[in-house]
Amino acid sequence: MKRYYVDLHIHIGRTWTGKPVKITGAKSLTFTNIIEHARHEKGLNMIGIIDSHSPEVILEMESLVSSGDMIEHPDGGLAFGDLTVIPGSELEIYDEQCNGPIHVLCYFPTIAIMREFSNWLAAHLKNVQLSSQRIYVTGIELQGKVKELSGLFIPAHVFTPFKSLYGKGVNKSLTEVFDPALIDGIELGLSSDTRMADQIKELHHYTFVTNSDAHSLAKIAREYQVVLMKEPSFLELGKALKNVEGRHILANYGLDPLLGKYHKTVCAQCAHPAGEEDQICTLCGKNKIIKGVADRILELKTADQSPDQRPPYIHQVPLEFIPGLGPKLLEKLVDHFGSEMAILHEVPYQALTEVVPPKIADMIMNAREGKVTLTAGGGGKYGKIAD
Template identity: 45%
Template sequence: MKQYRVDLHVHIGRDSRGEPVKISAARDLVFKNIAQRAHSSAGVQMVGIVDCASPRVLRDISELLDSGHMSELEGGGIAYSEGAAEESTVIIGAELEASLPEGCSAHYMCFMPSIRAMQDFSSEVKRLVSNIDLSTQHVRMSPTELAKLTHDLDGLFVPSHVFTPHKGVLGACVPRIEQAMSEDGLELVNAIELGLSADTAMADTIAELAQFTFLSNSDAHSLPRIGREFNVMDMERPTFSELALALARRDGRGVRLNYGLDPRLGKYHLSGCDTCGARFSVQPGEPRVCPKCASHRVVVGVADRLAEIADHPTPHSPPHRPEYRYQVPLQFIPGIGPARIKALVREFGSELAALHDAPFERLARVVGDTLAGRIIDARSGALRLDAGGGGAYGRVSLED
């Protein structure tokens, strides 16, 4: 069994002809660029791209397959090598927004084993969305109907960033996933994505979630953010079928480690005021009012939401739950900009190798003693963090 670094949530900004796919994502987030970045500098060996139901993206994929730049794998997924010693794998997916009868809506990721399956998926949902060319469309299906369509095509169904107040099913809609799915719908959920503002310890205060595999993914809207969260998975090879076994924890496959941001670095960890930008905590039962400006336009943070809906005051983790390791991505560390990141990648092969494996002495030769020390402190959890909230990321603080 081998270990693979897996990030299953990366968006596409434009197609290869410059046409928009996700408006809020960077223009250089093109299908091939994502595969190259994950493969070469981010250090991710399997990457999930979640805007592949767009016919524009499907056209790009078909052209890459026809030209021989990529190839479909026997076990599902798309192989990319571009002259490197090892191939990396692209898992094609689609993130869609589905509503509950109560009127609230949440995001869900649907992964497919092949381009043919994604073409069939796209054809089915095309008539149920406003614009199939664009990302994360609202689909006129229930979450259970979307999950059933996904499984009818041999796909995998994963609720996205479940705790966030922005389109997370537990953060924005209901206190339990079973309330969002029909009676037989819960068994169609293959895994749960935690989101940047939560970790395993927080999620394992909800008893319902003990049955699920947790995923820590980047939700990248720009190339440098690929791999800011990832999973280490035990698989025989990097294919869709092996991924399915890993999420099901079958035949020795599974998630060995979750690597993710300290939740305090996430955009929605604390509650925040939409009026003045203040960040704060709201205790269960307290009025949702900004303590600074008295505005009622409060975005409830993940920590406060979990305090409301948790079954347990402390985590109750099942035996299958792997360790969650915090990471502070290089771009979050003060003083480490794009030029220094490029230098670190040249020296160590990938950002993740520099962040997690490189010794102080070698780091110091590339970026100097001070920045090398900050990377080591990031690795050990010694950096001071100011928590994010209300849509603003947390940050590393150098103040005493």
């Protein structure tokens, strides 16, 4: 068994011919750029690219396999050197039953199955070329199709105020939307962590995943997990999500929820703090109150502690959040030490000071050890680290 760094939620901004996939994604987020950046800059071992249903993306994957740059693993997944790609799709369900919109993640073992899923999707949504499209079937129907194709199904960023299972304040249980037996994991999102999520008892049955939801290359691996598997393949990932045969998640690494964009309840117009029941901002008078994830979870609370054997959630500050560590200096660090994973986890203090000023090295070490002061985010604005 080995330890693998895994981020299962990365968007594609453009196809190899320049067509948009994720409208809000960076143009540099092509499939090829993602796999090269994830492997060489981030140091990840497995990634989920969740816009792989787009027909031109399928063509790019097939081209990379034909050229020998990628190899299809016999147990599922696409090997790019020591990086494994899991093809996936993010979709939006919204019907009378689900009180949506709700985003979900679907993953498949092979390009052929992804193509079959894409062909099926084309008959149930308006534009199969684009990411995160509304699909005109119920959540349970979608789950059934995913399982028919031997896929994995994970509700996405489940507490985010927009487009998530619990975020709108309407759904109180996943059983209102999904078949609980056909869920393979729960993605937490940037504004919550394990301790917060485990206040909802029905989630105790599921493995938690922490992913970046990257809309740019820099955001890849801002959240991830370390997974114990025999090898990085689709089959092994499925076993790890089910905690069988010794495969499991060793630790979730993610932002301190205070750094998330939606942790506290605030006015989106002026960022003034608001109470749980406030509808109008008491400072600017605007009707733009966005309920924070922390308050929403307290509304849903049905448990006081996590179940036994839940892996640790380790609060980690992405390097791009470090004050004073700009793109050029970060590039210098990565070139020197090989990957962001090495800098975050392994490089000793003295070695850091040989590349960056001591103040930045101190900040990296303090962040690694959880010794930084944070201001909470909310209303769509990230929290910050105090200089």
